Amino acid sequence: MNTPNQPRRILGEVTLTAGNLRNSHIYVTPFKHLLPTDIFGGSNKDEPASRMAVIHYGAVTPVESDIPNDxxxxxxxxxxREFLARTGARPGDIVRFEASEPHTYHISLVRS
Structure with missing residues (x-):
């Protein structure tokens, strides 16, 4: 896992919609091509990726997840869900994704 002083690079930013807020999801479409292929799994949870991404989103403990390939x-x-609620995210706000290591991501909110 990374250290707090590890340099980060911006992978991309996503503008939130009302649908994102309603359904508690944030798309990675604009920068999907920059993510390592081993974090993409099958279309259901019975077909996980070979490696999980570590997501730091402001909580004490980061979470792990993969991305369904479909x-x-x-x-x-x-x-x-927790990130959007805690930050008070609104449609038009921007979610910034940064990488500190190939499988470690940091999520932050930028107000519109």
Whole structure:
């Protein structure tokens, strides 16, 4: 796992819609091609990826998730629900995804 001082690079930003907020998901479509292929799994939870992504989203403990290969969002959406609620996210706000290691991501909210 990374150290707090590990440099980060911005992978991409996603503008939130009312649908994102209603369904507790955040798409990775704009930067999907920058993610390692081993975090993509099958279309259901019985076919997980060979490696999980570690997602730091402001909670004490990060979560792990993969991405179904037929969708453009993380399979585990509990973190997204908590992140969106805790930050008071609104349609038009931007979610920034940064990488500190190949499988470690940091999520933050940028107000519109």
């Amino acid at each position: 969708k453009n969002l993380f399979r585990n959406r509990s973190w997204a």
